[in-house]
Structures are given as structure tokens and as C-alpha cells.
Amino acid sequence: MKTIYCCIFLFLTFATSAQDTSTDPKPNALYLELFGNGIMYSINYDRLITTSGNLKISGRVGYSYVNIDLFDEVKGNVIPVEILGWVGNNKGHVEFGVGLSSQFVETKDVSILGPTQETKSNAYYLTGRVGYRLQKPDGGFLFRAGFVPMYLLSESTSTDRPEFVPWFGLSFGYSF
Numbered sequence: 001m002k003t004i005y006c007c008i009f010l011f012l013t014f015a016t017s018a019q020d021t022s023t024d025p026k027p028n029a030l031y032l033e034l035f036g037n038g039i040m041y042s043i044n045y046d047r048l049i050t051t052s053g054n055l056k057i058s059g060r061v062g063y064s065y066v067n068i069d070l071f072d073e074v075k076g077n078v079i080p081v082e083i084l085g086w087v088g089n090n091k092g093h094v095e096f097g098v099g100l101s102s103q104f105v106e107t108k109d110v111s112i113l114g115p116t117q118e119t120k121s122n123a124y125y126l127t128g129r130v131g132y133r134l135q136k137p138d139g140g141f142l143f144r145a146g147f148v149p150m151y152l153l154s155e156s157t158s159t160d161r162p163e164f165v166p167w168f169g170l171s172f173g174y175s176f
Contacts, residue, residue, distance in 0.1 A: 023090075024051050026139035029058075031173020036148050037080030037101045037127050038064035044080070044171070056086045056093070066105070076105030082127065091136040095146060097129040100153075123155040125165075135175050144171035 027048035034041050044062035051057075064078040082099030102124050109117040131146020150165040 023137055024048075025056065025135050025137045026175045029135070029142050029173055029175040031142055031144070031171045033062065033144070033169050033171040035167060036146075036169025036171065037082060037099055037125075037129075037150075038062055038078050039101070039103070040064065040066060040078075042078065042080055044173075046084070046175075054087050054089060058084045058086070060084060060097075060099070072110060073108040074105060076103060078103050080127070082129065084129065086133050086135075088133075091134055093133040093135065095129060095131045095133040095144065099127045099129070101125040101127050101150065119157060121155060121157040123161060124153045125150040126153050127151075129169075131169070139175045142171070142173040142175045144169070 025048060029044075029046040031044050031046065032041065033044055036042065038044075042062035042064040044060050046058050046060040048056060048058045060080070060082045062080045064080075066074060066076050066078060068074045078101060080099060080101045082097045084095055084097035086093035086095045088094055102122070104122050105120070107119045107121070109119070128149050129146050131144060131148075134141075134143040146169055148167045148169045150167050152161055152163045152165075155161060
């Protein structure tokens with residue numbers, strides 16, 4: 001699985017296309033997404049792959065580390081990958097996409113009545129996106145807001161995870 005993510009990242013980094021007009025947006029973006037495909041948050045790199053008129057196609061890969069210690073201790077990594085399309089002129093765009101959010105989690109069930117139980121689990125969510133993207137052609141501030149539904153494809157252990165999660169995401173970052 002790590003090999004697939006590395007290949008996607010390299011493709012997004014080195015993919016170039018005919019971007020010969022001055023109205024094309026800057027091809028790279030770094031941003032923090034709150035909630036969204038990373039569940040709680042994720043730090044993301046987004047690369048414009050191609051443009052055709054008002055349609056832009058980009059790819060995104062992110063990373064999130066989770067460390068929650070409420071009733072149980074939960075630690076893990078979330079890796080969201082997404083292909084995005086955005087339509088619009090100048091700086092405002094309607095954004096849509098599809099992706100995969102991979103979660104690798106270790107849970108310690110701390111009980112005062114018995115021994116601590118450790119569980120490792122992997123879950124894979126198919127994600128969608130419909131939202132708004134503010135990105136000026138000359139770069140700078142980036143804002144995204146969207147509806148991000150998630151559907152559980154598979155998990156390595158039986159848990160109480162919901163199969164469908166209606167979710168949302170807010171992103172703030174920089175395009176260059």
C-alpha cells in the first residue's frame with residue numbers, strides 16, 4: 001500500500017501538462033484540512049494535473065496522525081488520496097472529487113476490571129467531495145469548503161464503525 005501512495009505522490013509531483021495560458025492557476029498547493037478525508041485533520045499537497053477551458057483536474061495526497069486518549073487510547077495514521085475536478089473562472093470554483101481514505105489505527109482498551117486489550121485495525125473509506133474552492137490564478141491564499149461523504153469499503157477487524165458517514169471539510173492553505 002505504501003508503494004501505491006509513493007507512486008501517486010511522485011506522479012502528482014512530476015506530472016506536467018500544457019498550462020500555457022496566464023489564467024491557469026498555480027499548480028501546487030499546501031493546506032490544512034479540518035475534518036474532511038483525514039477525519040479530524042490532515043496536511044495535504046495538491047497538484048494541478050491538467051486544465052481544459054474552465055475545467056481543472058488535480059490530485060491530492062495528505063497525512064494525519066491521530067493520538068486520542070479519552071476512554072480508550074487510540075493512535076494511528078490516516079492517508080487521504082483524492083482526484084479532484086474544479087470548474088470556474090478566475091478565483092471561485094465548484095469542486096468535486098473522489099478518493100480513498102486509508103486508516104491504520106491501534107487501540108488500547110484500558111479497563112480497571114481486567115487486562116488492557118490492544119487491537120490493530122485498518123479501514124478503507126471511499127470518499128466523495130462537492131464544494132467550493134477559492135484559489136486565485138496568481139497563487140496565494142487557498143480556501144476550500146465541502147460536503148465529504150465517506151463509505152466504508154473494508155476493515156481488518158470487526159468494529160462499530162458506521163458504513164456511511166456524511167462528513168464535511170474546511171481547508172486553509174497556500175497555492176504556489
